[in-house]
Amino acid sequence: MLRGCSLWALLPPVYSVVTAAGLWLVYAVAVYHENVITLGAPYRKRNGTHYPPFISVAGNFPPASCIFSEVMTLAAFGGFVIAVLRYLQLRNRNIKPWLNVTSLVAFSAGCFGMTLVGNFQIFNMKMIHNVGTQMTFGLGTLFCWMQSYITLRVNLNNEGRKVAVARFLLSGAITVCIILKTYFFVMSQRTEGAQCQWSLVMFFLIFLSTFGIDFRHIRLQIVCSDRDADASQGPVTRLQTSDQL
Template identity: 65%
Template structure:
């Protein structure tokens, strides 16, 4: 018997598979001599390799095909995780607007991920960059808000440890984002690309931490059939929605 909810596996599996997909895109692009390897001495000249930005790695086929699939699936699963997190916190927060606004902001960020994946940089630079700003900007905001919520809610008295971890990861994300844009503006593209890869890996590590709280909850979709003809307005069966009822009792904390 499992001593924790299997939903706890969703965030880390998502993080690992997304990271693996992005690195696959990178290695395919390097193999096809589309980009320079990370860590190499890079100076862009006519006909030479492009810097190893994630977007450039996923710009040309076959790497672009893999990149689109990875970004679309990653955006969808990330949205699902954010929705589950919303339902987990819905009954435990006094400021519901903060929980709701964080979900809305991250949902827009997930849409930005689909723009990044489906509009290649060299084909439609404006839409691609707009999606990048949405993804990184709203994603960073979501990380900071969730770090604050973690300390505020303090689920199973683990909020302090999980909150400190998430604040550290949020700080790393922010510290990577600032030099990323600064170095890119200065034309130091190899260093900027390295910051971008570190930034994305910290994002994925942050999402993996949701396994800490997810191991205490089970989520289910319930379908209900509504009887329109009844004057009392009662319904038959059960109605569709998400249930976030804890699987375990609060006085019996579970361990991994």
Template identity: 65%
Template sequence: MYLCFKILNKFILQINKRGFFLCGVRGLNMWSCSPWALLPPIYSAFTAVGLWVVYFVAVSDEKIAPLGSKHKRRNGSFYPPYISIAGNSPPASCIFSEVLNFAAFVGFIIGVLRYLQLKHRLDKQWLNVCSLVAFSLGCFGMTLVGNFQLFTEEMVHNFGTSLTFGLGTLFCWLQSYITLRVNLKNEGRNAAIIRFLLSASITICMILYSSLMAQGLHMQAAQGQWALVMFFLAFIGTFGFEFRHNRFEIMCTDHTPLSEASRYEPDQL
């Protein structure tokens, strides 16, 4: 992980050397932004595109019914377009595993960067720690969902889904409250409004998804699941607003004993 983070950091620094990204708000007010602001929206966009690729591959192979249709497969069995079912059979399952492993790894990096950003700005550090732990476990749940297919390891897959959706929703509410409390650069209130709305949308979608699935309305439940995931990715993308104010670096120093270091110090008068 250290090596990947270091490579990513070098890439960001190269972008920063070639030019500054300018962000504007309220008319013509412009200032240079940290290139790290690109990481959350790019992450959200790539993950969303990857999941939709999985969906279209599964539909073209007639593994699932298209969203909004009542089509049945030729053998008579009906597979609603749940994300897990779309990524259950190859070749879609191969893409699905790659997408979720990538999403879990980069998402964990975003969670750590967010924790470091708030480390010295939040008076109640337990909120920051709980947020990081919840998101880290949610990312671990994504790896379970991606690597243990629903029809082969249902228990492990469903456990990963519970971690991802349950702790992911908790993370969204915690971050919405933290955003309002910290009010970074006096922009926290506006960002908090957006995040509270997204958190409420995620919660509503999760309740609808669970209740519709319990009633056997699988097509509507699958639509709610897709909306839930898209709202969650949109929430992660909003961290670009705060990341534009910070530069994240890794420093490596040699640890030299004091007695050995003093041997090479010049005499002082």
């Protein structure tokens, strides 16, 4: 406990800060090695060098690609853990079970998409990389909207309505960034599209960090017990979450 709050509350903000720091490190390394231009510079094609600063492009060239792969793999694992904890927290709440299950499945698939983005560079395995990108952004955005609605409906500890407003605003910002990124990409405005992509990812990480508000009140228990002596199935292990009083 930390001042009456569960230590699980630290997981979402720490996850977001570490992931953001890792991505900006990838960008800094790519700029240092002159593989991409800076986010504020106009894009001009220069004989295959100085590409627009999209996240995937920055993470395409070594040594930044090594960092990018590690960051995305760890981010996928951490995001999956947050999604599972959120599912367990809401499992016995007064919402339709399919909403909770769909939210978990959507973000789990999105986390798998992160591993594809990180481990299949865009210039080498473009099709697989783009599939991972669509899974990450598409299913991640769906997760944000679903969790915003669930937050409003459940209203945990009478904080849900205030938190839901923030999450709806963040979900809207994420959606707008996706639309603008697509528009600028079609219009061949590469730098503006990259700026929208970076904004999209940062808004998404901010959204995930807000789960620290909900996780302040949960306690995670791992219960291991043996079945009756007549049974032959062996020990049983299960996860439980409960709100603190």
